[in-house]
Amino acid sequence: MELAHSLLLNEDALAQITEAKRPVFVFEWLRFLDKVLVAANKVDVKEKQKKLVEQLTGLISSAPGPPTRKLLAKNLATLYSIGDTFTVFQTLDKCNDIIKSKDDTPAYLPTKLAAVACVGAFYEKMGRMLGSSFPDTINNLLKALKSAESQGRGEILLSLQKVLSGLGGAAASCHRDIYKNARSLLTDRSMAVRCAVAKCLLELQNEAVFMWTTELENMATMCFKALEGSNYGVRVAVAKLLGTVMATALMPKQAAVMRQNVKRASLEEVLELMATGFLRGGSGFLKSGGEMLKGGGSVSREVRVGVTQAYVVFVTTLGGQWLERNFATFLSHVLDLVSHPRATQTHVEAVYSRRCVSFMLRATLGGLLGEKAQIAAGKEICQAIGKQMRAVEAVVNDISGENKAGAADVSASQHVMVCALKELGSLVQSLSATASPLIQEPSIGLLETVTSVLLHPSMAARLAAAWCLRCVAVALPYQLTPLLDRCAERINNLKSSPEAVSGYSFAMAALLGGVHQCPLGIPHSKGKLVVSIAEDLLRTAAQNSRLSLQRTQAGWLLLGSLMTLGPSLVRYHLPKMLLLWRNVFPRSQKELEAEKARGDSFTWQVTLEGRAGALCAMRSFVAHCPELLTEDIIRRLMTPIECAMTMMSHVPAIIKVHGAHLKASAAMVRLRLYDILALLPPKTYEGSFNALLRELVAEFTLTDNSANTTTSLLRSLCHYDDSVLMGSWLQETDHKSIEDQLQPNSASGSGALEHDPSSIYLRVPVGEAIPGPLPLGVSVIDASVALFGVVFPHVSFKHRLQMLDHFAECVKQAKGVRQQAVQLNIFTAVLSALKGLAENKSTLGPEEVRKSALALVMGALDNPNPILRCAAGEALGRMAQVVGEATFIARMAQTSFDKLKSARDVVSRTGHSLALGCLHRYVGGIGSGQHLKTSVSILLALAQDGSSHEVQTWALHSLALIVDSSGPMYRGYVEPTLSLVLTLLLTVPPSHTEVHQCLGRCLGALITTVGPELQGNGATISTIRSSCLVGCAIMQDHSDSLVQAAAISCLQQLHMFAPRHVNLSSLVPCLCVHLCSSHLLLRRAAVACLRQLAQREAAEVCAYAMSLAKRAGDSTSINLNITETGLEGVLFGMLDRETDRKLCSDIHDTLGHMLSSLAVEKLSHWLKLCKDVLAATTDVGGAVTFEVEKDEEDSEKKDEMDDDTMFTGLGEDDKSKPSVAPRWVTRVFAADCLCRIILLCENADKAHFDLATARSAQAKNPKGDLLVLHLSDLIRMAFMAATDHSNQLRMAGLQALEDIIKKFASVPEPEFPGHVILEQYQANVGAALRPAFSPDTPSDITAKACQVCSTWIGSGVVSDLNDLRRVHNLLVSSLDKVQAGKGSSSQLYSESATTMEKLAVLKAWAEVYVVAMKVKKEAESKPAKPVRSVDDDEDEEDVGTDVLPPDSLITLVQPELPSLSRLWLAMLRDYALLTLPAEFSSQLPPDGGAFYTPETIDTARIHYRSSWAPVLHAVALWLSSTGFGADEEKEEVSSVPSKSPALPQGALSSAKTFEEIVKDRMHLMLGVSIEFLCFPRPEEPIEHVMSCLQALYTLLECHCAKTHIAEDQLLAVELLNVLHRLLLTRDPPAVQLQVSAVVQETIRAAQDHLQLQKMSNGKEEGGEKDFQPGSLREGGDTGELVPGKSLVFAAMELLVFILVRHLPQLNTRVKESPSHVPLRPQRLPEESARLVANTVSILAELPSLCSPAGSMTILPTVLYLITGVLRETALKTSDNLVPLPASAALQGIKTIITSPLARVEGIQTQWSSLVRSSLASVLEYSQPDESRPDMDEVSMLTAITLFLLSASSELVGVTVLQKGCMDRFRNALNSSDPVVQTRCYQLLLSVFQHSNRALSTPYIHALAPLMVEKLKAVERSRPATAAELQAVQEGIRVLENLVGMGEEQNRVQLLALLVPTLISYLLDENAISSAPQVSKGLHDFALQNLMRIGPLYPAAFKIVIGAAPELKTRLESAVLANQASSKAKAAARQAQPAAQTAPTIKLKTSFF
Secondary structure, three states: OHHHOOOOOOHHHHHHOOHHHHHHHHHHHHHHHHHHHHHOOHHHHHHHHHHHHHHHHHHHOOOOOHHHHHHHHHHHHHHHHHOOOOOHHHHHHHHHHHHHOOOOOHHHHHHHHHHHHHHHHHHHHHHHHHHHHHHHHHHHHHHHHHHOOHHHHHHHHHHHHHHHHHHHHHHHHHHHHHHHHHHHHHHOOOHHHHHHHHHHHHHHHOOOHHHHOOOHHHHHHHHHHHHOOOOHHHHHHHHHHHHHHHHHHHOOOHHHHHHOOOOOOOHHHHHHHHHHHHHHOOOOOOOOHHHHHHOOOOOOHHHHHHHHHHHHHHHHHHOHHHHHHHHHHHHHHHHHHHHOHHHHOOHHHHHHHHHHHHHHHHHHHHHHOOHHHHHHHHHHHHHHHHHHHHHHHHHHOOOOOOOOOHHHHHHHHHHHHHHHHHHHHHHHHHHHHHHHHHHHOOOOOHHHHHHHHHHOOOHHHHHHHHHHHHHHHHHOHHHHHHHHHHHHHHHHHOOOOHHHHHHHHHHHHHHHHHHHHOOOOOOOHHHHHHHHHHHHHHHHHHHOHHHHHHHHHHHHHHHHHHHOOOHHHHHHHHHHHHHHHHHHOOOOHHHHHHHHHOOOHHHHHHHHHHHHHHHHHHHHHHHHOHHHOOHHHHHHHHHHHHHHHHHHHHHHHHHHHHOHHHHHHHHHHHHHHHHHHHHOOHHHHHHHHHHHHHHHHHHHOOOOOOOOOOOOOHHHHOOHHHHHHHOOOOOOOOOHHHHHHHOOOOOOOOOOHHHOHHHHOOOOOOOOOOOOOOOHHHHHHHHHHHHHHHHHHHOOHHHHHHHHHHHHHHHHHOOHHHHHHHHHHHHHHHHHHHHHHHHHOOOOOOHHHHHHHHHHHHHHHOOOOHHHHHHHHHHHHHHHHHHOOHHHHHHHHHHHHHHHHHOOOHHHHHHHHHHHHHHHHHHHHHHOHHHHHHHHHHHHHHHOOOOOHHHHHHHHHHHHHHHHHHHHHHHHHHHHHHHHHHHHHHHOOOOOHHHHHHHHHHHHHHHHHHHHHHHOOOHHHHHHHHHHHHHHHHHHOOOOHHHHHHHHHHHHHHHHHOHHHOOHHHHHHHHHHHOOOOOHHHHHHHHHHHHHHHHHHHHHHHHHHHHHHHHHHHOOOOOOOOOOOHHHHHHHHHHHHOOOHHHHHHHHHHHHHHHHHHOOOOHHHHHHHHHHHHHOOOOOOOEOOOOHHHHHHHHHHOOOOOOOOOOOOOOOHHHHOOOEOOOHHHHHHHHHHHHHHHHHHHHHOHHHHOHHHHHHHHHHOOOOOOHHHHHHHHHHHHHHHHOOOOHHHHHHHHHHHHHHHHHHOOOEOOOOOOOEHHHHHHHHHHHHHHHHHOOOOOHHHHHHHHHHHHHHHHOOOOOOHHHHHHHHHHHHHHHHHHHOOOOOOOOOOOHHHHHHHHHHHHHHHHHHHHHHHHHHHHHHHOOOOOOOOOOOOOOOOOHHHHOOOOOHHHHHHHHHHHHHHHHHHHHHHHHHHHOOOHHHHHHOOOOOOOOOOHHHHHHHHHHHHHHHHHHHHHHHHHHHHOOOOHHHHHHHHHHOOOOOOOOHHHHHHHHOOHHHHHHHHHHHHHHHHHHHHHOOOOOOOHHHHHHHHHHHHHHHHOHHHHHHHHHOHHHHHHHHHHHHHHHHHOOOHHHHHHHHHHHHHHHHHHHHHHHHHHHHOOOOOOHHHHOOOOOOOEOOOOOOOOOOOOHHHHHHHHHHHHHHHHOHHHOHHHHHOOOOOOOOOOOOOHHHHHHHHHHHHHHHHHHHHEOHHHHHHHHHHHHHHHHHHHHHHOEOOOOOOOOHHHHHHHHHHHHHHOOHHHHOOOOHHHHHHHHHHHHHHHHHHOOOOOOOOOEOHHHHHHHHHHHHHHOHHHHOOOHHHHHHHHHHHHHHHOOOOHHHHHHHHHHHHHHHOOOOHHHHHHHHHHHHHHHHHHHHHOOOOOOOOHHHHHHHHHHHHHHHHHHHHOOHHHHHHHHHHHHHHHHHOOOOHHHHHHOOHHHHHHHHHHHHHHHHHHHHOHHHHHHHHHHOHHHHHHHHHHHHHHHHOOHHHHHHHHHHHHHHOOOOOOOOOOOO
């Protein structure tokens, strides 16, 4: 392939490769040339032009395939437009000659087509440069057109289109000829030609004025004819032509009008013309006047659907503004269409026409108008409905009967009503809460108008009105309850009108069905209301025969809709329902028989309807309340159901007697019965299988049904991928809702509410706007097929065989069309059964069952109907899956192999090739591996069969299935398959799009098979990869959207496996262009691909999209809408237009990926995007006004404008700019994006939240962008969102506001120290919050706003109380609402909504209180600030100016505390009860709690779950600060009578003693905490865990609580166990620290308790009495600690876990494991260090809780751990501070060694050995060791010293230890680090001074000499640093002390050591001036010491000085020099050494 990449074709290389590969090589060269020509140097091109032209024109005659000829033509044209143009006319003539050639052989055809393509490309590229040659060319093409075959016709028409587009107005002379010739081809039998003509004429109408003036009617007629028998592609193309021509006729293109003065058509004329197509089709106006008037044949459906699309094109072309201005006319026109008798000849036709009109309205109104304009349109629709309704009322009330024609009007009006109401409903639902002006404005009276239609005589209209009300309620949930009440009231008042009963019950049912879409629900009482109305209706049904039918239906409909409210409500009404159901049906067989004899046709109709209604309500119950379906309930339901089954067999006889009009009611009963049985487990009705199956089989084999009705389920049971083969079974398109009408099964697409009223309350199927149940006849068959699939797997093999044989018999009996219908139904049933078997994992049955099934299926593989063949293939695959035996599969495969080898006819070849594909699909690669080779070879052969494209399609489709399912087993066949795919792509004509789609599937499957190998560089892989890329390129260039979509998904696969080889620079622009495609599947594919690309390379994707936008700006050919907002802007814009869920979710993901990778770098860009979307509030006009407008009006005034302002009115121009302000859904997404951006910035860089840093960064780099600089924008966006109409947007806005407050609360304002930047926005925050507290705001928004309030108040942003009051008052007012008790507010929503709101308020207050107490505590712990003097400089400390008084916030909360504390406690009680496990549900109070009602208990739980934690913390703080509410109790007694009724528990508390209250509250708090901490759900936020732990800690700080927990030791143990478990599951350090704090408090509680008991037992303090072996302490006399009962044991467990978690080296098992590598101790992170330190200090306290024996049990472990921690954490630090854990360990050692245990008799020996072994460990750990260079010797020495000092008696005389200790001291003295020396001297001093001489003497003897030596040596090397100086000073101090300790007689000797040393430190007077500072320091120190020692020991001093004269002289001179220096200096000098005596190692705690 690389050889093809050269400017000239490499002819040598071409000659060397095989014949088969040449076309690929040529194509690859043309692809290269296409890229390179544009970029190449013009000079190079001109040099080689001659040769290039030769090569290219040579290729024309080499019979190139379709893609090749397209590229070839493009390259030739490009070459001429870049290079010289002299030879272009020669080439053109050459092409014309080829076109004229008389050679008609198929072999010459490709050459002709290539020449045609070249001509088109030349004119398109060069247009007028080709001068006057065009008439000859055009005539030549038109001549050829007459004689060409279909492929030629298509190609010539496309060429003509290009010629026209290149020449523009210049070709006017030929326009008529082209028009005449092309027009007639609109009815060509080839669909591809029709499409080509439409495109050609579309181009022509740009210039040819006559097309939309004089020829307008003929054009319309031709288009209508073209639509007859058309396929989807033709409909789209012709609709585009028709719509555009009509729009142009109405608003002509300016330039064309200027040239010829034309008469413009009026809107009425244009619409009239379109209407003829809709109503009369293509039959013209006058041809058959007679029949027309009689109302002959109906219009063909294809025409109607095509014209519908044309209407949409027409309006879209004219644009949104035109629609806004002319909406009234357009609306009345389309509504007239549906009221026309010709549109509604039969019921199904009427439904079809309604669907078309609804589609027109939805597509134009929903897409083109902005929210404001949509509201205006809503008004218009309302008026239209009102007008119709008034007309109907006039007829209905016209009793005299003069108005004969009126009756017809009424029936026509129902269809108008349905369309108008349906659109109104959709409109309101899409506007959601933004529709409130439409509902609230009294002048519109929307609700009145819609409710008036509930009395319409026609059921369809009533149902549509009910549906519209449901839409209103879902959009505006606050309307739901009032509407329900209104309907209930009307139904009671108008009980005697059948229409009212029916209409209002529909409305109530619809509203109840909508409740599940309103999260806030409805009050529980409404359920009772509905039940009572329904009961009443059913009870009174029999009283009045005129009403009995309606009342019966209405009653059951209401009960069915009640079931949708779910189990929590239905539970209360179930007993009544069961009773009603039982009573509808006869109780026994006898009653059934008796019943048959009674009654007339009317009573039977009522009875049947009643039973159908009851079954329907049952089905609704089973579907919506599965939790209530216990065994017992199912048993009780089965009684009426079994009765209904028995009744079914009697019905035919009854119908015979009473007439056929009962058939519909009987069918309804069957439908309901099948529906409910399909939902129940088949086991429950096993006994009735036989009778049931007989009914089902009779139903779908049409035994008693003369109509040939077919089921609609086949499509859903066949595989989605097979849609290619079914042709007419459309994939998903934007026109799906109307294209469904053209499908082959019965009544397809004719869904309507009136077919099944119960659908008004059911859930709407996904992807549908409004439920559309199919007509009863089809629904019953569908239900029977579905139930057959459920029952079949549970039937015995014998019966299965009988049924299968019966099926074969039925097929044989039926003939013609009926046979097809029966077969379709049977196949659907069989597929349904096989699917059921597969899902149940059961088998098909023994040999004879299989045989029978196989015969049935094989017979259909040769059926001429492709849908049946498809179903048969699918059934075969499913059978193989269910049987799962290799021999059976082999037999099936072999049958198809033999058939395919012999058969020649298309039908059997297609059927059996699909069979092979399906076998592989369902058995997978392993199961069918042995057949792989044969299957592939056969299918590859079939795929090359050029004679039948159908065979190719089916074979390729099956091949794709095989490749897909074989996986890696297919690897060996990849190359041959791939080369076949390429060959076909290069040769199959593009008009056979199905073949190309299947080729695309194959290519995609092959790419997946090769997979990650595609990254490789081997020769074979490179070839495979380039073949795939060539294949994709060919498909990308195809004209069919589905093929392009396949190309994109192939490239997406390639990108996944080999991202480097997919060229994004060409792919991304191509995707961007597809985003504007009119084909849904192509847009989906493009967005899905972008989503994948954006995950990895978002930046590149956006960059390429922008570069495309720049290029598009230069050339007008690309129609794009990328502006400066880039691809992101386009995607945001798409969100407003697209309704497809998959597409929208992919757009969300794509934007999300782009945001994650780009938002931080391009912050301003993304914030502007979000801001632009959010700023477009609904107040903007519907369509954005364009610059165009002004010119437009001018142009109407003056009709002359020159040619160059080729000015497109509202045509193309409004496509490029967004026509609609962003809709609310998009704005909500933008608000979510805003929150994500804040989060991303937080994770990216802290500078985003620091104004000072941000400003300096911006000064350095102006391009840099930090979030904090955009704060005002952020606040503004959040404010806009939070105050919008749309509730969803308000929620998102409040969430954003909360995020902003949380993230920016602590950011200081650099210009005003002491202030934060958010302070200036307090007005905005207040204004954003205030509306959320207005009375009509939904609870969820108020709840969210409370959350924001508490965040704001607690953030500490606002320090001035008066400013805070604004927000605070909002919370106060809410609190008043909470205190008002349960039923105070008039309820619109369910009780759980009230619960949510109240709990949110309490939670908010709790959060504020927690913060307030924290502030108070901090203020109390700080020392009081000195009063500032007035003249202080302002800048110095601005903090003080408005710092709050310490209790600032608390003053806001204080007044509310008494009531708050009560409410909080009540809430916690509720929560505690609600968290009880299900088995205790009987203990719950029957009338609910303080804030929930028993009915809403399940939803209430969720609200409690989200708000209990802060409340718990607040209550703990309150209890702790008030001593468990001691002071509040006194008030409580007096305030009992005035207690609010909301708190029943409160009233009781006065009777209890204070102790009991404390106990209750303790149990409540601990219960809630322990319950939660036992098992915090993973989704619980970590803040809850923290709140809970802090609450426990706060609680335990309180004395009462401590006593309580210490008295009940098991409680404490439980608490510790739970905390231990919490540590196992939660990692965050904060949690672990908090846990350790709680443990500490628990242990302290136990210690305090012991102290108290000791005191109360009146034991005197003193010696051994400390440890009474009494039962008080743990361990008793034996020392045994019982796990589970022992507090100490529980604590040890937990503490050991923490230590081992952070210092794994402590764990002996780790060390012993063979894989263990000793780790060098690492410095612990700060949080871990704190945690370990806390843990160690708790450990050290534990022995104090034990008896002596108990202590001995735990001490070994405790000491081991503490010394271990010391070893691991005693590391040197840069600042010489002892690490926290090490210092805690030292403190712990001290605590333990100094404990009174040492004095207890009986454990002396144990104690000594413990102390000794601990010291031994420390000595061992402190041994110098290369592996631990950074060990902190100081800490180790400190530990040794601690042992020596505190446990001297145990250690005296233990020589081993003594030697070790001395070694360590010696090492330290010899240390090179002065700091270590310093500390060593200090520690030695304390040892030397020890009172126990037995301990100190050996150390003095051993270490003093060494010290003296070290100090002597200083003379030679004087100290250079302060630290060294300090070491010397400390050493001297030790010597001095030794001198002091010595006896008098030894004093001289001791001084003889000290004095000379000191004198040697003195400098002589000459050196002193030049000496360094430290050296001088030493000199001064020595001098002062000498002057101090002299007077202390005068005699000895003299002796020493006298002994050495030189010492004396040095000393004297130094003293003299000292006196001589000035006094000031002396003062300074004296201060100096004093400053340096403080040791530099600061231990956090003094250990001595």
